[in-house]
Amino acid sequence: xxxxxxxxxxxxxxxxxxxxxxxxxxxxxxxxxxxxxxxxxxxxxxxxxxxxxxxxxxxxxxxxxxxxxxxxxxxxxxxxxxxxxxxxxxxxxxxxxxxxxxxxxxxxxxxxxxxxxxxxxxxxxxxxxxxxxxxxxxxxxxxxxxxxxxxxxxxxxxxxxxxxxxxxxxxxxxxxxxxxxxxxxxxxxxxxxxxxxxxxxx
Amino acid sequence: xxxxxxxxxxxxxxxxxxxxxxxxxxxxxxxxxxxxxxxxxxxxxxxxxxxxxxxxxxxxxxxxxxxxxxxxxxxxxxxxxxxxxxxxxxxxxxxxxxxxxxxxxxxxxxxxxxxxxxxxxxxxxxxxxxxxxxxxxxxxxxxxxxxxxxxxxxxxxxxxxxxxxxxxxxxxxxxxxxxxxxxxxxxxxxxxxxxxxxxxxxxxxxxxxxxxxxxxxxxxxxxxxxxxxxxxxxxxxxxxxxxxxxxxxxxxxxxx
Numbered sequence: 001x002x003x004x005x006x007x008x009x010x011x012x013x014x015x016x017x018x019x020x021x022x023x024x025x026x027x028x029x030x031x032x033x034x035x036x037x038x039x040x041x042x043x044x045x046x047x048x049x050x051x052x053x054x055x056x057x058x059x060x061x062x063x064x065x066x067x068x069x070x071x072x073x074x075x076x077x078x079x080x081x082x083x084x085x086x087x088x089x090x091x092x093x094x095x096x097x098x099x100x101x102x103x104x105x106x107x108x109x110x111x112x113x114x115x116x117x118x119x120x121x122x123x124x125x126x127x128x129x130x131x132x133x134x135x136x137x138x139x140x141x142x143x144x145x146x147x148x149x150x151x152x153x154x155x156x157x158x159x160x161x162x163x164x165x166x167x168x169x170x171x172x173x174x175x176x177x178x179x180x181x182x183x184x185x186x187x188x189x190x191x192x193x194x195x196x197x198x199x200x201x202x
Numbered sequence: 203x204x205x206x207x208x209x210x211x212x213x214x215x216x217x218x219x220x221x222x223x224x225x226x227x228x229x230x231x232x233x234x235x236x237x238x239x240x241x242x243x244x245x246x247x248x249x250x251x252x253x254x255x256x257x258x259x260x261x262x263x264x265x266x267x268x269x270x271x272x273x274x275x276x277x278x279x280x281x282x283x284x285x286x287x288x289x290x291x292x293x294x295x296x297x298x299x300x301x302x303x304x305x306x307x308x309x310x311x312x313x314x315x316x317x318x319x320x321x322x323x324x325x326x327x328x329x330x331x332x333x334x335x336x337x338x339x340x341x342x343x344x345x346x347x348x349x350x351x352x353x354x355x356x357x358x359x360x361x362x363x364x365x366x367x368x369x370x371x372x373x374x375x376x377x378x379x380x381x382x383x384x385x386x387x388x389x390x391x392x393x394x395x396x397x398x399x400x401x402x403x404x405x406x407x408x409x410x411x412x413x414x415x416x417x418x419x420x421x422x423x424x425x426x427x428x429x430x431x432x433x434x435x436x437x438x439x440x441x442x443x444x445x446x447x448x449x450x451x452x453x454x455x456x457x458x
Binding site: 013015016019020023048049050111116117118119120121122123124138141142144145146164165186187188189190191192193 | 203204205207242247272273276277278295296297298300322323324325371372400401402425426455457458
């Protein structure tokens with residue numbers, strides 16, 4: 001059975017990702033060590049928090065290089081929440097240089113539109129490109145979001161789904177073997193568990 | 203479009219869900235873990251647990267409840283009641299809660315909001331604000347603590363704005379006047395706070411029929427609405443409430 005490594009870089013609580021993966025019967029382990037994670041068949045990069053602290057935590061453990069190498073090796077990765085933001089080139093959150101796997105940057109929701117920031121709650125995810133991550137999940141199903149920043153891919157063909165919150169933004173992306181979602185599948189009820197299952201089964 | 207959340211509240215005492223007018227006449231109405239699973243499957247968007255046990259022993263039981271709830275539901279939930287330090291926050295979050303809420307303790311020591319937000323992120327820190335109508339206050343509502351029994355000198359709106367500045371990510375706004383009446387939320391209070399802060403406001407206290415949720419979302423400008431009695435006694439199902447809201451044009455999550 002494929003073994004999923006969950007990257008623990010001390011950015012927030014991994015408990016909910018852990019219980020969700022256990023619930024769907026995934027074969028997984030949690031680690032912050034390059035030598036262990038490099039042996040995984042798939043990688044999940046979860047986390048809440050702030051981009052700069054996240055990048056610093058990754059770098060201090062050599063996990064930034066691990067993720068780049070893992071991507072180049074062709075094995076599947078799934079970034080969740082801050083995980084989708086880190087794969088881009090740059091985040092406006094404290095002017096942070098990110099991993100640079102996907103061309104584009106991460107920007108803040110505009111504050112002049114009367115919107116509450118962060119966006120907290122359930123919002124519809126409109127699938128714009130058919131893909132195995134959303135297999136069995138209807139377009140416009142709601143997922144749970146908590147975020148102040150969102151990704152802006154340069155190449156729009158990487159966008160898997162879009163969500164509207166004042167602006168229409170890329171709520172999930174796929175580039176080669178890399179998948180990433182801005183919402184929290186581990187907190188999005190059955191559709192979220194289904195999405196995690198789909199990733200594990202890729 | 204971001205949907206309006208229907209949040210179910212469970213008061214927990216010594217590991218059991220209770221319900222009364224808060225802090226008074228509490229009746230045992232079930233196992234919180236089983237109830238959490240039931241509401242999760244019924245389509246609740248979020249759950250809130252209040253630990254109304256005052257003892258250290260009860261606190262340990264609560265952490266165990268949180269741990270078991272986290273194993274069976276895959277929607278966000280928050281835990282409040284007696285949170286007085288960042289260590290209390292940490293133990294609740296590590297047990298699997300998404301958010302932790304502070305109320306009386308934050309009034310006594312506002313720095314706990316700031317410390318919690320910088321350690322765990324703003325999105326984790328919820329301010330529980332109990333407000334009571336009071337014409338002596340600048341904006342018409344006074345902050346009360348200890349379950350409504352102790353008045354403070356704080357104006358409810360000013361406290362909400364201050365808590366946001368300190369780093370609270372959300373406010374659960376409970377009207378002491380409406381709480382337990384089942385006659386409707388305090389819409390004027392909800393709107394006052396919601397329109398003057400940049401973080402989500404969860405209206406609490408007074409829900410009796412689905413129309414009350416409709417008015418607090420539309421007139422009260424609430425981002426979410428807390429319900430308890432109306433579902434605990436099976437008067438309504440979550441689906442019925444959401445269908446009512448959807449039919450009246452309120453965006454709510456209908457597939458789960």
